[in-house]
Amino acid sequence: MVQILQSKDITLLELETIFGLQLIRNQEFFREWQDNLLEITELEKQQLDKVQAGYFNLLKYPPMLENVVKMSVLDPLLFISDFYLAPFYVKSEKAIEIYAADENTIIKGSLDALVLKEQFWVMVIESKRATFSVEAGLAQILAYMLANPYPEKPSFGMIATGGSFMFLKLVKGETLRYATSKVFELRNPDNELYDVLRILKRLSQLVISPTS
Numbered sequence: 001m002v003q004i005l006q007s008k009d010i011t012l013l014e015l016e017t018i019f020g021l022q023l024i025r026n027q028e029f030f031r032e033w034q035d036n037l038l039e040i041t042e043l044e045k046q047q048l049d050k051v052q053a054g055y056f057n058l059l060k061y062p063p064m065l066e067n068v069v070k071m072s073v074l075d076p077l078l079f080i081s082d083f084y085l086a087p088f089y090v091k092s093e094k095a096i097e098i099y100a101a102d103e104n105t106i107i108k109g110s111l112d113a114l115v116l117k118e119q120f121w122v123m124v125i126e127s128k129r130a131t132f133s134v135e136a137g138l139a140q141i142l143a144y145m146l147a148n149p150y151p152e153k154p155s156f157g158m159i160a161t162g163g164s165f166m167f168l169k170l171v172k173g174e175t176l177r178y179a180t181s182k183v184f185e186l187r188n189p190d191n192e193l194y195d196v197l198r199i200l201k202r203l204s205q206l207v208i209s210p211t212s
Helices: 012-019 042-058 066-080 134-146 193-208
Strands: 003-006 088-099 105-117 120-127 155-160 164-171 177-180
Touching (some): 012 134, 042 066, 066 193, 155 193
Antiparallel strands (some): 088 105, 164 177
16 A cells, blocks of 8 residues: 655654665765855845844744745845846745655655756755744655755755754765755854855855856
């Protein structure tokens, strides 16, 4: 009998058991969020300061739900990062199905925003309720990244709760392996959206030109 799981309900244990997914803690596995980051302009910093100020203003008027996070934080960040320009485009509510190797388990679901390049999956971005930890979306976004039909290239992702951001890398091969970045928090001193933007720019550069 075929078991059907909804992506929003999937757990890390199920991904590990069904697909053999492994967490890699070695920092050398995911250097892309740490090395060769691009500088950002003063104008971009000013824009990110406005995004941060808008987020703190919205916190005064709970509940801050998923769509509000997307409109106030995630969408401006994608715009500043040029993910609305060619060769990228954003497609919402993309349905996915993932089959286990024995085809006895199917994971179904849809994601909030999928950034594509020439119809290739290059970055999956999932927003969650602002009061949730990024951990709440980790298994779900990994399920989406597993559906990437181009296993020869790494997949990159980002979970955004509004006030927290975390990047992911997934590599397919004989073993499915993934790693995460540190968590960037808007509550921390300064504006960590600067770092988030630098990483987004770097990952988009790698996707367009993998040898850069």
